[in-house]
Amino acid sequence: xxxxxxxKPGLVAYVTAGDPNLETTxxxxxxxxxxxxxxxxxxxxxxxxxADGPVIQRASERAVARGTRLTDVLALAKELRAARxxxxxxxxxYLNPVVRMGLAKFCAAAKDAGADGVLxxxxxxxxxxxxxxxxxxxxxxxxFLAAPTSPERRLQAIGRASKGFVYAxxxxxxxxxxxxxxxxxxxxxxxxxxxxxxPVAVGFGISNATxxxxxxxxxxxxxxxxxxxxxxxxxxxxxxxxxxxEFIQGLRAGTSA
Amino acid sequence: MATxxxxxxxxxxxxxxxxxxxxxxxxxxxxxxxxxxxxxxERADADPAFHAELDGLLHHYCGRPTAMxxxxxxxxxxxxxxxxxxxxxxxxxxxxxxxxxxxQGLLARRMGKQRIxxxxxxGQHGVATATVCALLGLECVIYMGEEDMRRQELNVYRMRLLxxxxxxxxxxSATLKDAINEAMRDWVTNVRTTCYILGSALGAHPYPTMxxxxxxxxxxxxxxxxxxxAGRLPDVIVACVGGGSNAIGAFYEFLPDASVRLIxxxxxxxxxxxxxxxxxxxxVGGGLPGVLQGTYSYVLQDEAGQVSGTHSVSAGLxxxxxxxEHAMLHDSGRAEYVSCSDEEALxxxxxxxxxxxxxxxxETAHAVAxxxxxxxxxxxxxxxxxxxxxxxxxxxxxxxxxxxLGGAPAENKGxxxxxxxx
Numbered sequence: 001x002x003x004x005x006x007x008k009p010g011l012v013a014y015v016t017a018g019d020p021n022l023e024t025t026x027x028x029x030x031x032x033x034x035x036x037x038x039x040x041x042x043x044x045x046x047x048x049x050x051a052d053g054p055v056i057q058r059a060s061e062r063a064v065a066r067g068t069r070l071t072d073v074l075a076l077a078k079e080l081r082a083a084r085x086x087x088x089x090x091x092x093x094y095l096n097p098v099v100r101m102g103l104a105k106f107c108a109a110a111k112d113a114g115a116d117g118v119l120x121x122x123x124x125x126x127x128x129x130x131x132x133x134x135x136x137x138x139x140x141x142x143x144f145l146a147a148p149t150s151p152e153r154r155l156q157a158i159g160r161a162s163k164g165f166v167y168a169x170x171x172x173x174x175x176x177x178x179x180x181x182x183x184x185x186x187x188x189x190x191x192x193x194x195x196x197x198x199p200v201a202v203g204f205g206i207s208n209a210t211x212x213x214x215x216x217x218x219x220x221x222x223x224x225x226x227x228x229x230x231x232x233x234x235x236x237x238x239x240x241x242x243x244x245x246e247f248i249q250g251l252r253a254g255t256s257a
Numbered sequence: 258m259a260t261x262x263x264x265x266x267x268x269x270x271x272x273x274x275x276x277x278x279x280x281x282x283x284x285x286x287x288x289x290x291x292x293x294x295x296x297x298x299e300r301a302d303a304d305p306a307f308h309a310e311l312d313g314l315l316h317h318y319c320g321r322p323t324a325m326x327x328x329x330x331x332x333x334x335x336x337x338x339x340x341x342x343x344x345x346x347x348x349x350x351x352x353x354x355x356x357x358x359x360x361q362g363l364l365a366r367r368m369g370k371q372r373i374x375x376x377x378x379x380g381q382h383g384v385a386t387a388t389v390c391a392l393l394g395l396e397c398v399i400y401m402g403e404e405d406m407r408r409q410e411l412n413v414y415r416m417r418l419l420x421x422x423x424x425x426x427x428x429x430s431a432t433l434k435d436a437i438n439e440a441m442r443d444w445v446t447n448v449r450t451t452c453y454i455l456g457s458a459l460g461a462h463p464y465p466t467m468x469x470x471x472x473x474x475x476x477x478x479x480x481x482x483x484x485x486x487a488g489r490l491p492d493v494i495v496a497c498v499g500g501g502s503n504a505i506g507a508f509y510e511f512l513p514d515a516s517v518r519l520i521x522x523x524x525x526x527x528x529x530x531x532x533x534x535x536x537x538x539x540x541v542g543g544g545l546p547g548v549l550q551g552t553y554s555y556v557l558q559d560e561a562g563q564v565s566g567t568h569s570v571s572a573g574l575x576x577x578x579x580x581x582e583h584a585m586l587h588d589s590g591r592a593e594y595v596s597c598s599d600e601e602a603l604x605x606x607x608x609x610x611x612x613x614x615x616x617x618x619x620e621t622a623h624a625v626a627x628x629x630x631x632x633x634x635x636x637x638x639x640x641x642x643x644x645x646x647x648x649x650x651x652x653x654x655x656x657x658x659x660x661x662l663g664g665a666p667a668e669n670k671g672x673x674x675x676x677x678x679x
Contacts, residue, residue, distance in 0.1 A: 047429070047565075048549060048550070050437075050441045051286075051442075064563055069561040095282055095548040096549060096556065097561060098562070099546070099547050099548055099562065100547060100558065100561065100562030101562070121284060122283055122284060123282065124283065124285060145286075146285060147285040147289070148286075149286055149288070149289040149290070150286075150288065151289055151292075154285075154288060169285070172447075174442045
């Protein structure tokens with residue numbers, strides 16, 4: 001089903017699947033949806049997460065150490081889809097686990113699991129022809145990253161190749177929380193508006209309601225990742241779903257949801 | 258499985274493919290920097306003034322051309338093919354790595370970048386980069402795995418003496434792969450001011466092509482020297498392969514010479530199971546095509562696509578993937594890839610030290626070991642050329658421990674005829 005941001009701004013919640021374990025991830029994702037997240041990004045843990053900061057690195061390391069595999073994440077997606085038919089569901093992965101499974105097989109499996117879209121961190125538009133064809137064949141939305149450093153020509157290509165939404169990286173750098181949202185984000189969203197009609201979601205460094213409100217002034221959605229993963233890291237598995245639900249509700253404070 | 262090789266819409270812009278391998282698989286934030294680097298490199302490569310400065314420094318500062326040496330005593334001991342050594346170990350800083358570090362350093366200066374970052378495994382690329390930064394007055398940060406800092410301690414001191422900051426990486430296996438991850442995170446964060454001098458023929462385009470081109474001088478000199486000193490081309494060229502920069506530099510000019518066998522030697526470590534070696538091309542328990550750190554190549558990984566740990570006594574070969582051009586040469590059969598164990602490399606180090614008075618780096622010793630393995634079965638008029646990519650001073654700590662150089666009776670394995678196990 002298509003990805004829609006019901007609220008203004010929409011809220012996208014990233015979790016590393018399998019941290020602390022798959023059952024808890026499932027409960028956390030359901031709690032996040034019920035607390036108002038429009039889209040869940042299910043992160044596939046990878047041994048070498050080179051675009052991620054320490055928080056997601058650690059989560060990824062723990063999940064890999066527990067033996068969490070791409071097939072497990074797809075099975076989890078299927079459970080979430082069955083439990084919450086209307087939520088947006090995106091598989092978020094580094095390329096290698098997907099390549100190992102095979103692009104076509106992966107896309108078919110993602111479709112079967114009920115995913116709406118896929119984001120591959122280290123897939124750029126120029127290399128994506130085979131991937132895009134497999135996504136198209138399965139009616140899945142390929143979501144690409146746009147960076148403050150991306151020149152106009154690249155933003156155009158990213159806009160053309162993406163479906164669902166474009167993921168605007170709020171600042172140069174790796175994932176992780178920060179105090180304020182950089183001016184980079186607003187400017188990037190404006191540049192994206194000039195080349196695409198797709199919704200634009202802003203991610204990297206968004207960790208509180210003030211950030212979400214700020215992003216809501218110029219973008220369609222805010223993506224929360226490391227802040228959520230850090231919260232899960234310091235909370236017991238039994239408490240994590242409740243704590244995450246409250247956190248998501250807190251992010252909503254002061255928005256129109 | 259699906260390959261990632263299909264030509265794409267923007268095909269005219271996609272370069273850096275080696276058959277199915279290579280390409281560019283990086284976070285979008287780095288794309289502008291890679292495009293800037295590619296354009297700057299192409300302009301520099303076409304500029305005679307750039308080459309004049311590089312060649313001048315390679316000659317006067319680094320000591321090129323390096324010697325081509327006939328290893329007479331080792332040859333006699335082996336009783337077969339002649340062993341010749343291309344002496345990259347004699348270069349300034351003690352390994353071939355300076356060829357590339359100098360080239361990329363000059364390029365960074367042309368691009369107006371004041372801050373340099375690099376990764377290092379054995380420390381040779383780190384030392385070469387720190388050296389070039391001192392020479393050119395650039396700020397230098399080197400990422401190095403904790404495990405590698407411990408086992409290549411002398412190179413850590415050298416880098417610090419040269420003014421570089423060495424940042425310890427403790428993630429994962431705390432070796433080369435983890436150092437590259439951390440260097441890439443730094444680059445993503447500081448991309449507007451920083452140039453990343455990658456040390457092997459790895460990573461996203463343009464690195465594999467650019468690094469190979471800066472090392473082509475090895476094969477270019479070797480070809481001329483062989484013709485001049487031996488009157489013919491070698492029958493076999495042997496080089497060790499971690500990322501594969503010295504090997505591709507040695508092989509490249511000989512690719513059209515069908516009579517020349519090219520053999521890359523990987524780290525066989527201490528066993529054939531995943532995690533026990535770094536032999537990406539090993540038939541069973543070896544690598545599978547995949548994407549690691551920006552490029553599509555052979556990657557040691559489990560069936561779920563998680564990159565596996567590696568082991569080698571030599572930090573410079575201890576890496577889960579391999580340069581994409583080697584992946585192509587492997588598949589096409591133009592080059593052959595074999596492996597030597599830790600023990601064979603150690604014994605080859607002893608042998609070369611005691612027959613020729615040359616202490617090779619442990620990485621290089623893998624190539625020496627392979628030469629010692631094949632030479633006895635070859636004719637006395639045949640030639641095996643070993644690219645002697647680096648010297649072993651940095652390995653004294655490991656060698657002292659492994660070979661009991663600390664006072665126990667010296668073993669004399671290297672001066673007798675090679676043992677069967679070699």
